Amino acid sequence: MKSISYFVKPTFSRTLLFLIPISLVFYPNCSGSRIERISEPPGQFTVTKNSEDFPFLKLHMKNGELYVLEKWNFITSKDSVSGSGKLLNPNREVISEDQFTVSMQQIVLAETNQISVSAGTGALVALSVVTGIFTVVCITNPKACFGSCPTFYAYNGEDYIVQSEGFSSSISPALEEKDVDALYRINPSDDNFVIQLKNEAYETHVIRSANLLAAPKPEGGRVFSTPDGEFLQAINITEASSITAIEGDISEKLCSFDGVERFSEADSNNLASKEIIEFIFDKPVSDRMGIVIAARQTLLTTFLFYQSLAYMGTTAGEWLAKLERNSNQLKPLLEKPSVLGKIDVLMQNEKDEWVKVGEVGETGPIATDIKIVPLTKISSRVKDNSSINIKLRMAKGLWRIDYIALAELKDNVKPVIIPPSTSSPQYSGSSNVVELLTNPDSVLVTYPGDKFLLNYKLPADYYNYELFMESQGYYLEWMRNEWLAEENSNKVYQMLFNPQQYYKDLAPQFKKVEAEMEETFWSSKYVYP
Amino acid sequence: MSIHNRTHCAIILISLTLFTGCATTYAPDNWLPDTQDVPQNVFGGWITVITEPDSLNPDEKWMQYSGEFISFDDSTIYLLYDSLYQIPKRNIRNSTLELDEKSSTTYGFWVFGGTVATLSHGYYAAISAPLWLLIGIPTAVGESVRDRYEAEEPTKEYWDSLNKFARFPQGITNIDLASIKPIFKYKE
Numbered sequence: 001m002k003s004i005s006y007f008v009k010p011t012f013s014r015t016l017l018f019l020i021p022i023s024l025v026f027y028p029n030c031s032g033s034r035i036e037r038i039s040e041p042p043g044q045f046t047v048t049k050n051s052e053d054f055p056f057l058k059l060h061m062k063n064g065e066l067y068v069l070e071k072w073n074f075i076t077s078k079d080s081v082s083g084s085g086k087l088l089n090p091n092r093e094v095i096s097e098d099q100f101t102v103s104m105q106q107i108v109l110a111e112t113n114q115i116s117v118s119a120g121t122g123a124l125v126a127l128s129v130v131t132g133i134f135t136v137v138c139i140t141n142p143k144a145c146f147g148s149c150p151t152f153y154a155y156n157g158e159d160y161i162v163q164s165e166g167f168s169s170s171i172s173p174a175l176e177e178k179d180v181d182a183l184y185r186i187n188p189s190d191d192n193f194v195i196q197l198k199n200e201a202y203e204t205h206v207i208r209s210a211n212l213l214a215a216p217k218p219e220g221g222r223v224f225s226t227p228d229g230e231f232l233q234a235i236n237i238t239e240a241s242s243i244t245a246i247e248g249d250i251s252e253k254l255c256s257f258d259g260v261e262r263f264s265e266a267d268s269n270n271l272a273s274k275e276i277i278e279f280i281f282d283k284p285v286s287d288r289m290g291i292v293i294a295a296r297q298t299l300l301t302t303f304l305f306y307q308s309l310a311y312m313g314t315t316a317g318e319w320l321a322k323l324e325r326n327s328n329q330l331k332p333l334l335e336k337p338s339v340l341g342k343i344d345v346l347m348q349n350e351k352d353e354w355v356k357v358g359e360v361g362e363t364g365p366i367a368t369d370i371k372i373v374p375l376t377k378i379s380s381r382v383k384d385n386s387s388i389n390i391k392l393r394m395a396k397g398l399w400r401i402d403y404i405a406l407a408e409l410k411d412n413v414k415p416v417i418i419p420p421s422t423s424s425p426q427y428s429g430s431s432n433v434v435e436l437l438t439n440p441d442s443v444l445v446t447y448p449g450d451k452f453l454l455n456y457k458l459p460a461d462y463y464n465y466e467l468f469m470e471s472q473g474y475y476l477e478w479m480r481n482e483w484l485a486e487e488n489s490n491k492v493y494q495m496l497f498n499p500q501q502y503y504k505d506l507a508p509q510f511k512k513v514e515a516e517m518e519e520t521f522w523s524s525k526y527v528y529p
Numbered sequence: 530m531s532i533h534n535r536t537h538c539a540i541i542l543i544s545l546t547l548f549t550g551c552a553t554t555y556a557p558d559n560w561l562p563d564t565q566d567v568p569q570n571v572f573g574g575w576i577t578v579i580t581e582p583d584s585l586n587p588d589e590k591w592m593q594y595s596g597e598f599i600s601f602d603d604s605t606i607y608l609l610y611d612s613l614y615q616i617p618k619r620n621i622r623n624s625t626l627e628l629d630e631k632s633s634t635t636y637g638f639w640v641f642g643g644t645v646a647t648l649s650h651g652y653y654a655a656i657s658a659p660l661w662l663l664i665g666i667p668t669a670v671g672e673s674v675r676d677r678y679e680a681e682e683p684t685k686e687y688w689d690s691l692n693k694f695a696r697f698p699q700g701i702t703n704i705d706l707a708s709i710k711p712i713f714k715y716k717e
Contacts, residue, residue, distance in 0.1 A: 035567050035628055035676045039693035056568040064697055064704035068569055090697075091710050092571045108699035113568040120668040121632070124639050127664055131647060131657045 034118060039111040042074070042081065042104040049073040050083070053114045057083060059102055060109040064090030067100055079104050150205045150446070151366060152469050153196035154186045160196050161185070166207070166471030168364035171305070172320045173206070176474040179362070180213065180225050183467040184257065184294070184370045191458040195420075195469065199446040202478035207444045209472045210437050212456045213415035214465035223413060223466035224292060224372035227360050231415055231468075232372055234290060234407035241387070242280040243404065250277070257294050257370065257403035266300055266397025268511050271503040272339045279390045279404060286408045287378045291345055291390060293360050294370040294403035299517045301340070301398070302365055303510055304503075308495055309477060313487020316479055339499040340398055345373045346391040354391060361399065368402050374409060397514070415468065420454040443473065553673075554627055555595050561630040564676075572712075573598035573696035574678075575627045576608050580620040597712055598626060600697040601688055607701065611711050618688070626678040626691055633673035640665030 038047060038054075047054050050072045059067040059081060065088065072083030082101045086094050149168045153160035164181035193212065199205050213231075215223040221235035243251045245262065253262040267273035279291075312319045342361030346354045358373035378388065392404075423433040433452055436444040446452075459465060495502045554561070556575040576598040582589035596610035606616045606624075640661060647657040678694075680687045692698050 033676050034564055037693050039698055054568075058571070060697070060699045062699065062703045064699075064701075066571055068571060088571055090704055090708065092696075111693065111698070115565055115567065118564075118632070118672075120636060120672045123664055123668050124636065124643070127661060128639075128643060131643060131661065 034116045036114040036116070037111065038113075039109055042107045042110045045074065045110045047112055048076075054112045056085075056112065057081070058111040059107045060111065061106060062108050065095070066092070067102060069100065074104075075101075081107065081110070149201075149203070149364065149475050150207055150210075150471060150473070151198045151200055152181070152210070152471070153198065154183050155194060156186055157189070162367050164369070164469040164471070165364045165367045166210070166469070167473055167475070168362065170474035171477060172323050173474055174324050176206075176208070176472065178209075178470060178472040180229065181362075181367060181469045181471075182225060182370045183212075183469055184222075186467060188458060188462050188467070191460060191462045193456040193458050193462070193467070195454045195456065197446075197452045197454055199448055199450045202448055202480070204476045204478070205444075205446045205473065206475065207437065207446065207471060207473040208440065208442075209470070210420065210444075210454060211470045212418040212458075213468040213470050214418055214459060214462070215413050215415035215468065217464055217466050218410050221407075221410065223415075224290070224370065224407070225468060226290075226372055226374060227358070231413050231466075232290065232374065233410035233413055234292070234372060235410060236285055236408040237292065237405045238282065238407075239405050240279040240281050243277065245277045246275060254401060254404045257368075259368075259402065261368075261400040261402045263298055263400040264396050266298075266395075266510060266514060267507060269504060269507050271300065271304075271395065271397070271507050271510060272341075272500065273396050274341075274393055275396045277392045277394075277401070279392070281388050281390065281406045283386050284378050284388060284406060284408070288374075288409045289378050290372040290374045290407050290409050291358075292370065292372050292403065292405040292407050293343060293345075293392070293401070294368050295343060295361065295399050295401045296368040297361075297363060297365045298398055298400055299365050300395075300510065300514075301363060303513070303517065304340075304506065305477070306483065307486075307506060307509070308492065309479065310483035310486040311488045311491040311495070313484050315487065315489065319492065320476075339503055340395045342394070343399055343401075344393040345375070346393055347375065348389065356393075361394075365400075368400070370403065372407060372409075416459065416465070417470070418456050418458065421457050422455045424453050424455075554631065555625065556627055561627060564629045564632075567629050571696075573600075574691075574694040576606070576691075577625045577627075578606060578608075578616060578621045579623040580616060581622050583620065598691065598695045599706075599709070600695045600701045601692070602701070606688075607706070609696075609709060609712055613706055613709055613711070618683075621683055622681065624678075624680050624683045624687070626694055628676045628694060631673050631675065633669050636665070636669035636672050640669050 038045070040046070042059075050057065050070065055070065057067075057069045057072040059069065061067070067083075067085060067087050069081070069083030069085035072081060072085075074081050078101075080101050080103050082099075084099045086097050087100065089095055149170070150166040151162050152164040152166065154163045163183050163186060164179075166181070167177050167179040169175065170177050170179075195210070195212070197207075197210060215231045216233075217223055218233040218235055221233055222237065223231055223233050225231050239255045240251065243249065243254050246264070250262045253260050262277075264275060309316050342359040344356045345358040345360070347357045349355050357375060360371045360373050362369045362371075375390075388406075390406075392401075419438045420434050423437075433444055433454070436442045437454075444452075458467075491502070491505075494505070554575075555577040561575060562570040574597075575595065577593065577595040580592045580594065582591060594608060594610075594614055594616055596608035596614060599607040599609050599613065601607060601618070604618055606618055606621065608614050608616065643665060644658055644661040647654045647661060678687075678691060697704060
């Protein structure tokens with residue numbers, strides 16, 4: 001659940017405060033009456049009998065006495081009113097309680113009241129039910145709520161779209177690292193390039209640098225980064241002629257980098273259980289090829305990360321401090337090849353055995369990253385001299401794959417590093433964001449809701465360059481109250497030393513929330529209109 | 530202004546709007562009946578009048594009188610508190626009659642709680658929080674002024690419309706007002 005501290009951000013709070021006087025404009029329309037009193041001489045009284053709407057009748061007598069009757073009715077034939085109830089004196093003390101028949105001649109005024117239902121209560125009940133659904137979803141499933149690392153948005157000609165999430169696996173100072181994400185779908189319109197840097201989660205982001213990298217493109221081609229941090233020019237980018245997963249042909253989903261993704265559900269018994277996607281590409285034109293893979297993670301890793309923090313509970317700070325103090329011992333545990341793994345690229349060797357030739361996969365469920373995995377000895381792997389088969393192996397339910405292609409590799413290029421030149425707004429009143437991001441000894445620290453525009457000056461022939469976002473830093477996830485109830489140090493040890501069992505044990509728990517997690521995650525994103 | 534200050538400021542403003550925007554009641558605690566009990570209530574509504582001093586009497590001051598609305602005639606309003614007060618209608622500059630206990634405080638807390646609960650809605654809070662305010666504030670304020678009859682410089686029509694809410698809507702011609710017991714004892 002969100003903390004109150006983040007409720008009122010400038011734009012949002014102004015909107016809410018603006019709505020208060022606006023809402024008051026409408027209040028006279030909501031201030032109707034619930035009490036309808038009919039008070040007439042008995043001869044003119046239009047209601048003749050008690051009902052659910054008119055349960056009581058009061059008869060005002062000349063001397064100030066009052067009858068209050070239930071189960072009443074006017075007896076026109078006898079010119080009287082009958083009912084059971086009380087007779088009260090002018091001081092409203094009860095004189096008697098009985099069945100009464102009162103002559104209409106004695107009555108000065110008859111009175112009855114109808115109480116209508118409260119429209120206000122109805123409106124608030126309806127509002128509570130509707131908005132309560134969202135509240136319950138987020139409170140009961142706090143591990144589904146939005147978490148990220150610094151998010152970088154770039155302008156695509158229509159709107160700012162999320163293009164990169166920085167250093168997603170750097171969850172403590174000891175794990176600080178550099179991260180490179182391609183701004184593949186962005187076409188700058190001039191040499192002034194703007195990036196929006198946001199903190200949209202319950203996290204403290206410590207950002208050492210946020211540079212643009214501009215790599216020269218080959219004619220008719222693009223530049224991709226590799227998992228090893230190299231930048232390779234690529235041409236002749238071709239889609240697969242056939243792509244098959246367990247559900248059948250998925251070629252249509254993976255033929256272009258368009259946001260249409262292929263993903264599967266996690267295994268019910270073991271979150272580390274693997275699946276295979278098979279590709280057939282036409283015979284490559286060169287012996288130096290690479291497979292282009294655009295993918296992001298599902299929310300499985302987010303769940304696991306939050307669940308691990310929940311198991312650490314109140315000792316999460318101690319665990320992270322241990323990591324800082326004993327980084328030589330704990331860091332290898334965290335950095336060792338994960339049981340979940342990345343996306344393995346498999347090809348057949350000379351003996352027709354499928355072997356791993358590379359891997360790709362960046363932590364984070366928000367921004368789809370595109371990378372290229374170089375393939376070697378292509379000519380020896382071409383089948384029947386006409387096509388080449390490639391398989392991707394990955395944990396079920398862990399990856400959302402958007403685009404797969406084969407590309408001919410050209411030169412290895414060194415990108416130009418472009419630090420931000422100016423920024424807005426100022427940081428903490430007087431500090432300069434650019435200064436903080438360009439000085440390697442300083443960091444920009446951001447909190448939920450912070451947002452900065454970073455301005456970069458591209459080369460004059462900017463259209464000849466492929467752009468990448470390179471960020472360095474780490475982040476600290478904020479504990480949520482709801483997580484503290486699950487503190488269990490044995491589970492933390494299991495995660496570190498027996499992850500195979502850990503992922504099996506957690507499978508049923510994840511399956512319970514898997515279906516709704518995506519929607520809950522994005523709807524709980526911490527953004528401001 | 531820091532995040533916390535902005536938060537506190539907005540919450541205080543919302544609270545103030547809810548709780549001061551609502552009309553206050555002049556009636557003593559637990560005197561007005563709940564709305565559903567009005568049909569069997571045997572007393573008059575609670576009336577509060579503000580009177581102007583008589584220009585011929587320099588010692589008189591502006592006064593506020595509150596009590597059970599007993600009745601009125603051509604020249605006088607009768608209200609009962611620690612005794613029966615007879616107030617000349619010509620001196621009355623403002624009058625407010627209340628019939629029942631309002632739920633505006635409950636509504637206020639309800640709206641406040643509902644708005645705060647939208648903090649958990651993430652992206653949808655941009656819709657749900659304004660929705661709570663747009664619907665909740667008019668509802669809470671509207672509840673406080675519902676079935677409340679207020680007039681500046683009350684006219685004959687106003688008094689006639691109040692007649693049915695008096696303890697004696699039939700008039701007091703045949704009633705011994707001296708025998709009417711006060712509803713509150715004056716405490717020294």
